[in-house]
Amino acid sequence: MQRQGDIVLGFDPMDEIHAEFETLLARTLDCADHELIARLEALTAHLRAHFAAEDAWMRDTDFPPGQCHIDEHAAVLRSADEVLPLVAGGQPGVGRSFVQELAKWFPSHADHLDSALAAWMSKRRFGGKPVVLHRKPKASPSVGMPSETPR
Numbered sequence: 001m002q003r004q005g006d007i008v009l010g011f012d013p014m015d016e017i018h019a020e021f022e023t024l025l026a027r028t029l030d031c032a033d034h035e036l037i038a039r040l041e042a043l044t045a046h047l048r049a050h051f052a053a054e055d056a057w058m059r060d061t062d063f064p065p066g067q068c069h070i071d072e073h074a075a076v077l078r079s080a081d082e083v084l085p086l087v088a089g090g091q092p093g094v095g096r097s098f099v100q101e102l103a104k105w106f107p108s109h110a111d112h113l114d115s116a117l118a119a120w121m122s123k124r125r126f127g128g129k130p131v132v133l134h135r136k137p138k139a140s141p142s143v144g145m146p147s148e149t150p151r
């Protein structure tokens, strides 16, 4: 049975990825310092696969507004790749800040960019738009994460 995350966009393969992301994010937000590097590594590995899947859907289907979405994924991965060695070098606070920013960033990314891709993919697959459930917007992302709006 498909796991259901807080954000459901109506395209099952993406919803499953997002449910996994939310699980890994929660585990990383709520871990002891000695667990942090392993949790961050798992979260970063997930992000790499998560973004690769979405990027491939966009590229393979010529999704019209895809480039800003692909660029935003790349920016988040760059941040993750910068944070990991700092945490491994004894700066857990950097990792904690990154994960908190990631938690703030994701809902707006899902609302602004992933939702459009989910609608596009569902329309291609089923010939109609999915039922989309929105959650209340949270505060906008701050330093360290890419802009929430397409450039």
Ligand SMILES: [Fe+2]
Binding pocket: 018, 050, 054, 114
């Ligand atoms: Fe996503």
Ligand SMILES: [Fe+2]
Binding pocket: 054, 069, 073, 109, 113, 114
């Ligand atoms: Fe995305």
